[in-house]
Amino acid sequence: MGIIKERFKLKADAANAEIKDLLKEHGNKKIGEVTLAQIYQGMRGITGLVSETSLLDAQEGIRFRGYSIPELQKSLPTAIPNGEPLPEGLFYLMLIGELPTEEDVHHVTNVWQRRSHVPTHVFKAIDALPISTHPMTMFVVGVMALQTESDFAREYAKGISKKDYWNPTYDDVMDLIARLPRIAAYIYRRKYKNNEHIQPDGLLDWAGNLAHMMGFEDESFKELMRLYMTIHADHEGGNVSAHATHLVGSALSDPYLSYAAGMNGLAGPLHGLANQEVIKWIFEMQKELGTDNPSKEQIEDYVKKTIAAGKVVPGYGHAVLRKTDPRFTAQMEFGKKHMPDDKLVNTVWKIYETVPPILQSLGKIKNPWPNVDAHSGALLVHYGLVEYEFYTVLFAVSRALGVLANLCWDRALGFPIERPKSVTTSAVKRWLKGEDEIWE
Numbered sequence: 196m197g198i199i200k201e202r203f204k205l206k207a208d209a210a211n212a213e214i215k216d217l218l219k220e221h222g223n224k225k226i227g228e229v230t231l232a233q234i235y236q237g238m239r240g241i242t243g244l245v246s247e248t249s250l251l252d253a254q255e256g257i258r259f260r261g262y263s264i265p266e267l268q269k270s271l272p273t274a275i276p277n278g279e280p281l282p283e284g285l286f287y288l289m290l291i292g293e294l295p296t297e298e299d300v301h302h303v304t305n306v307w308q309r310r311s312h313v314p315t316h317v318f319k320a321i322d323a324l325p326i327s328t329h330p331m332t333m334f335v336v337g338v339m340a341l342q343t344e345s346d347f348a349r350e351y352a353k354g355i356s357k358k359d360y361w362n363p364t365y366d367d368v369m370d371l372i373a374r375l376p377r378i379a380a381y382i383y384r385r386k387y388k389n390n391e392h393i394q395p396d397g398l399l400d401w402a403g404n405l406a407h408m409m410g411f412e413d414e415s416f417k418e419l420m421r422l423y424m425t426i427h428a429d430h431e432g433g434n435v436s437a438h439a440t441h442l443v444g445s446a447l448s449d450p451y452l453s454y455a456a457g458m459n460g461l462a463g464p465l466h467g468l469a470n471q472e473v474i475k476w477i478f479e480m481q482k483e484l485g486t487d488n489p490s491k492e493q494i495e496d497y498v499k500k501t502i503a504a505g506k507v508v509p510g511y512g513h514a515v516l517r518k519t520d521p522r523f524t525a526q527m528e529f530g531k532k533h534m535p536d537d538k539l540v541n542t543v544w545k546i547y548e549t550v551p552p553i554l555q556s557l558g559k560i561k562n563p564w565p566n567v568d569a570h571s572g573a574l575l576v577h578y579g580l581v582e583y584e585f586y587t588v589l590f591a592v593s594r595a596l597g598v599l600a601n602l603c604w605d606r607a608l609g610f611p612i613e614r615p616k617s618v619t620t621s622a623v624k625r626w627l628k629g630e631d632e633i634w635e
């Protein structure tokens with residue numbers, strides 16, 4: 196058994212024993228009440244899931260196994276001195292629950308290099324789609340084609356014992372993460388670079404290799420990819436992509452099927468697709484105003500127009516966060532360091548000064564502050580990655596780290612099939628009249 200798998204098994208055995216005791220002693224404790232409004236309103240505020248890899252604080256933002264983004268930037272191994280964290284290290288932290296050493300991170304890089312082969316039929320499946328297909332559709336089709344390689348599906352068909360589910364799940368997760376940069380880069384080069392592909396570099400780290408295979412050799416772009424892959428990886432368990440992956444996995448659908456389901460959710464404009472929507476919205480604003488350097492007053496008018504048209508301002512608001520997303524701030528810091536005078540990046544900062552008071556004045560929005568998607572596109576455009584329909588694919592490659600580390604835990608902790616109760620409005624009305632006790 197590989198060393199990381201062995202460590203994971205030890206951690207999972209200990210966690211299983213701890214949770215068993217915890218539930219024996221406290222299993223009947225109430226952790227909340229549910230109102231009628233909540234079940235009609237996206238279950239907001241209901242605690243209903245366990246996800247070990249990260250926890251979101253409405254004020255402070257995300258912490259991965261207790262570590263904030265600035266803390267990760269200080270403590271995770273890097274590819275270059277004083278560089279951005281290697282996402283391999285974050286994956287190790289989320290999976291094992293402890294900070295990795297340099298050696299652990301090199302080990303993960305090597306394992307993923309070794310497992311990164313993508314069979315030809317995956318590329319053929321992508322090639323069968325028209326070139327106009329959205330990159331996220333191509334990506335999910337690629338992942339689905341790769342499902343032929345699932346160890347979990349094969350072992351389950353043979354008749355594996357429940358207590359061993361975690362084992363082929365772990366192998367699928369490592370294989371799938373290892374292969375995603377190749378699939379993503381293939382889609383990018385097929386759709387935007389004349390189908391001229393670039394072979395992986397056997398000496399590069401996971402995110403550096405993604406940049407290389409896409410055709411970006413600038414070291415600071417590779418650093419951006421390392422940061423990007425780290426900060427987008429996880430956002431506790433209830434967001435659409437994490438929840439969908441977990442939900443589908445709870446039916447014992449294998450990691451390929453589960454991850455593909457989650458990424459179909461990430462492809463929605465209120466979730467991960469918002470990163471493309473932000474840049475599209477800014478480009479449209481520039482076109483309408485006839486300038487690539489709009490003033491605050493011009494931005495203000497454009498925001499009001501967007502809202503008056505019944506549309507959301509992309510990149511702003513959040514279901515849980517109530518302050519500026521620290522992932523936005525981390526990208527802002529990157530921008531200040533690497534491209535302080537970039538016009539588009541400066542426009543993103545001007546929008547940040549302009550939008551929150553306008554949204555606040557609507558009186559209904561719970562969080563007027565920017566989320567991660569408000570910033571990411573402008574950094575990518577700076578390096579020449581202007582094809583904004585592709586952005587959510589990068590998000591998806593990163594999100595694999597969190598949702599798939601979680602899937603390992605789901606199977607190792609023996610979580611059951613997820614199946615909450617639903618009701619009809621007629622049943623609600625009968626219940627209100629005291630004629631039906633649907634929740635008893």
Ligand SMILES: CC(=O)SCCNC(=O)CCNC(=O)[C@H](O)C(C)(C)COP(=O)(O)OP(=O)(O)OC[C@H]1O[C@@H](n2cnc3c(N)ncnc32)[C@H](O)[C@@H]1OP(=O)(O)O
Nearest residue numbers: 465466467469507508509510511512513514559560561566
């Ligand atoms: C990685 C990520 O997924 S981060 C989120 C990315 N998504 C976006 O940036 C899209 C823009 N933002 C939004 O649509 C929302 O803020 C969401 C989906 C992120 C959160 O939704 P909710 O939790 O329902 O937000 P909230 O409770 O504050 O919504 C209240 C009202 O404000 C509106 N509102 C919320 N955000 C915005 C916004 N950015 N612009 C305009 N109106 C907004 C909602 O549409 C809702 O209006 P309604 O009552 O007329 O239906």
Ligand SMILES: O=C([O-])CC(=O)C(=O)O
Nearest residue numbers: 429430433434435514566
């Ligand atoms: O937490 C959420 O609902 C959305 C989000 O920011 C993410 O998934 O990264």
